[in-house]
Amino acid sequence: MGRVLVRWRHLWGPVLMALAMVLLDPLRSPAHAEPGVPVPPGELITDTNDGEITAADKDLVVKVRLAGLWEIPAGQMAQEKSRNPRIRQIGKSIADQHVVLDRLxxxxxxxxxxxxxxxxxxxQQGWLGEMRDAEGEEFDRIYIDRLRAAHGKIFPAIATIRSSTRNDTVRKLAQQANQFVATHMTLLESSGIVDFQALPTAPPPAPATSAAVEPAALSQASGNQAGGTQAGAAPAGGTNQGLVIGVFAAALAAGAFFTWRTTSARRRPRRRRYHY
Structure with a gap:
């Protein structure tokens, strides 16, 4: 019995570590664009042309096509005219990616x-004309600023369609376009010459409406009735993480208690048994 207890005393540490890994693993996403950033699982979106198509849906499809029609030649000019290796690489990357997006x-x-x-x-033809007439650093500035401004305009339009369209083919295209546009804005900003002060500012936030407030109030009320969250309670994500930490701490305490008991049992003098 003593040998079994000693073995368990040495095993409880690795067992607790394995338990922690199992508990924490569901908090991690299987695919990441970079550490901690999940990649949207586009393969989960159907593409059967099912659902109503609105005028806004059609407008997005047209605008994505227009974007490729001028950004591909703009990227080609960047590779030919810019003296900056970074600008040439940005131009190539965006042009090549727009070929793919245009096909989609x-x-x-x-x-x-x-x-x-x-x-x-x-x-767009006017912007291309500006680039053809410019040279050197002036070309770099025009190329970066025109493309960054254009991407900033279509980005919220894509998000609106992605969140509201009833058609699954449009929904999938909007998700794909969103990933391309976000990548292109990042590439353009990596040039270090984007004039952020010239970009339009976001409109002031709209006041919360009763329709937006009511579900939250109902959710809080139902949670209070069930003995759930109170005002100022942690969000669901924090609760899950707190539960994991609590389970891990309880397991750690149980392991420490088990070790103390086994150690005490070994130190305690054995009682002599008398046979009558």
Whole structure:
């Protein structure tokens, strides 16, 4: 019996560590763009052209096509005209990625029966003209600023469609476009020459409406009735993490108590047994 207790005394540490890993593992995401940042699982979105198509949906498909029509030649100019190796690399990356996004957009447009343009609009042609006339650092500034401003405008439009569309093909395209646009803004900003002060500021936040407040109030009321969260309680994510920490602490305390008991048992003098 003593040998068994000694073995368990040496094993409880690794057992607790394994328990902690099991408990903490569900808190981690299996796929990451970078540490701690999950990648949207696009393969979970169906693409069957199911659902109503609105005018806003059609407008997004057209705008994604227009973006490729001018950003691909702009990226090609960046590779040819810029003297800055970083700008040339940014231009190549964005142009190559827009080739992929443009293909996805045209496939979706055919499925949805949406006619897309085959040349840039007037504004985009004007931006390309500016780039053709510029050289050196002036070209770099125009290229970065024009593309960063354009991406900043379409980014919230994509988010609106992604959150509101009833059509699954549009929904998938919006999610794909969102990932491309977020990547392109990051690439452009990595140049170090974005004029953030020239970008439009966000509109003031709208006041909370009764429709937005009511569900939260109902949720809190039901939670109070069930003995749940009170005002100022931790959010659900924090509660889950606190539960994991609590279980781990309890297991650690149990292991320490077990070790103390086994150690005390070994030190306690054995009682003599008398046979009559």
């Amino acid at each position: 957009d045209r496939v979706a447009a055919r499925k949805l029966g949406i006619k897309v343009p085959d040349k840039p609009n007037a504004d």
